[in-house]
Amino acid sequence: MSExxxxxxxxxxxxxxxxxxxxxxxLVGGVPVRLMAGARNVHDDIVVNLVAEFxxxxxxxxxxxxxxxxxxxxxxxQIRRPDLGVDCGPRDPNGLSAAEPRLVVEVLSPSTRDFDAxxxxxxxxxxxxxxxxxxxxxxxxxxxxxxxxxxxxxxxRFVTGLDGTIDLPEFGMTLALADVYDGIAFPARPRxxxxxxx
Numbered sequence: 001m002s003e004x005x006x007x008x009x010x011x012x013x014x015x016x017x018x019x020x021x022x023x024x025x026x027l028v029g030g031v032p033v034r035l036m037a038g039a040r041n042v043h044d045d046i047v048v049n050l051v052a053e054f055x056x057x058x059x060x061x062x063x064x065x066x067x068x069x070x071x072x073x074x075x076x077x078q079i080r081r082p083d084l085g086v087d088c089g090p091r092d093p094n095g096l097s098a099a100e101p102r103l104v105v106e107v108l109s110p111s112t113r114d115f116d117a118x119x120x121x122x123x124x125x126x127x128x129x130x131x132x133x134x135x136x137x138x139x140x141x142x143x144x145x146x147x148x149x150x151x152x153x154x155x156x157r158f159v160t161g162l163d164g165t166i167d168l169p170e171f172g173m174t175l176a177l178a179d180v181y182d183g184i185a186f187p188a189r190p191r192x193x194x195x196x197x198x
Contacts, residue, residue, distance in 0.1 A: 006031070011077055015096045024068065027079035035068075035081065036109075042138045042184060043083075043107050049182050050084050050105055050136075057173045063088040063102060071097045072104065074123035082124075083107045086171070089129075101127060102170060105134040121146070125154055131170045139187055141177045 008030020009017075017032065018025055025032040047067065054065035068081045079097065082104040089099025104124055124133050125146070133146040142160045149155050159166050159177060166175040 008077065011073065011079060014079060018096075024081060026071075026081055027077065030077060040109070040138070043109055045184060046107050046136055046138060046180060047083050047105075049180055053175060053179050054084070054086060054171075058086070058171060061088075061171070063171060064091065066098060072101045072127070073097055074120075074127060078123065080120065080123065100129045102129060103132045103134070103168070104130065105136060107136045107138055109138070132168060134166070136180065138184075141181050141186070143177065143180070 009027060009032065011027065014025075014027040014032060024035045026035060027033075051065050051067060058064055063086050066085050066087055068083050070085060070087070071079050071081050072085060074080050084105040085098055085101050086103040087098035087100060088102045092099065106120065121133065121135070124130060131148055135144040135146075137143065140160075141162045141164065142158065143164075143166060145157045145159060145166050146154050147157065162178045162181060164177040166177070168175060
């Protein structure tokens with residue numbers, strides 16, 4: 001006789017358990033899933049740049065940035081931890097998730113690139129409060145912006161180059177890629193090598 005499938009955890013059960021754990025977890029399909037540890041320096045540097053930009057630009061508004069220690073409920077009972085988010089809801093100092101997430105950012109990494117760019121992206125799009133999603137490439141100045149249009153339909157725009165900017169009208173700000181990538185040294189891109197006789 002086979003063992004019965006484990007009962008899915010509630011969000012409350014998950015948060016009570018998570019507070020006792022040394023690592024960070026997400027709640028996926030009612031089951032805790034441990035997040036990868038040890039982000040590369042470039043990943044961390046970009047997140048710090050973004051936190052500094054959003055904290056400075058949103059000061060005096062009801063919105064504030066939160067880091068991957070915060071969380072959002074994407075699907076009912078599903079908890080995700082974006083690299084950075086902006087919460088515009090009432091801030092509960094003892095809360096564990098964003099009250100009204102308006103923006104999320106994922107800095108792509110080799111181990112989670114495809115998942116963040118496809119599966120998790122689709123989860124984020126289901127949030128009615130969300131206005132923008134940024135997928136940030138760490139190896140080049142390239143950001144994919146997903147933004148709701150006037151009809152509420154998600155539209156994608158790629159912004160490339162350190163002179164590029166991203167308009168975020170719901171926050172009354174423009175984000176410069178030069179600020180997002182401040183202090184970042186990009187790896188050399190492969191080049192075509194001509195033949196020896198050229």
